[in-house]
Amino acid sequence: MSLKIKVCGMRDLDNMLDLIKLPIDYMGLIFYEKSKRYISTIDAHFIKSLQGVKKIGVFVNSSEQEILNQINNFGLEGIQLHGHESPAFCQQIKLHDMLVIKAFGIDENFDWQSLKSYESAVDYFLFDTKSVNHGGTGTQFDWTLLLNYPLDKPYFLSGGLSADNIESAIQIPDNRLYGLDLNSKFEFKSGIKNIELLEKTLKIIRNEQIPS
Structure with a gap:
């Protein structure tokens, strides 16, 4: 199975139009x-009309009503929860015919057993670098910690993914690795993605030959 690609943190309309021309699967809106x-x-309204990529809304400790409002406003097809949302809350969001991704910040002290109560409440996990700011660090966590992951639920890998370490990421020997979450290392500035760099990186991921 080829890895799914999610590009997160989009906020410029022209940049979005360029992005959706690339072979990606998900676009993240924070x-x-x-x-x-x-x-x-x-x-x-403009974003709601975009086709060809699944729009994922990223939320941190928002109420169900806040999330539902943005689902309607932006035409979201999935929700990524980065706060302290409970398994019951995740399950409730799923009832609205939403793909649900639950994000967790990973460090050497992370309690992997805490994921068990979420297993039936979400579609995917997302493993990011632990941060008091709920992600967005641009730094890579120790991927060997993934060896401690005890469940079968597929997951996205996030946290400092870049053109320099993407080859190592796609070689992680774990069939539960479902997708890669690309963000800050592919930007000119916050929210503005370097489309050329993304295109080259996607060719590496898809194992295509890059012309010299």
Whole structure:
């Protein structure tokens, strides 16, 4: 199975139009006001009309109603939860015919057993570098910690993925690795992606020959 690709933190309309021409699967939109990539000023109707990529809304400790409002406004097809959302809350969001990704910050002290209660409540996990800011560090965690992951639930890998370490990422010997979450290392500035760099990186991921 080829890895799915999610590009997160989009907030510029022209940049989005360029992005969806690439062979990616998911586009992440951040609805966390403290994020540098918060999309409060974006034209929701424009984004709702975009086709060809699944739109994933990223939330941190938002209420169910807040999430439902943005699902309707932006035409979201999936929700990524980065806060302290409970398994019951995740399950409730799933009832709205939403793909649900639950993110966890990983470090050497992470309790992998805590994931068991979420296993039936989400579609995927996302493993990011642990941060008080709920992600967005641009740094890589120790991927050998994934050896401690005890469940069968597939997951996205996040946290500092870049053109320099992407080959190592795709060689992680774990068939539960479902997708890669690309963000800050592929930007000119916060929320503006380097489309050329993404295109070259996608060719590496797809094992295509890059012309010299």
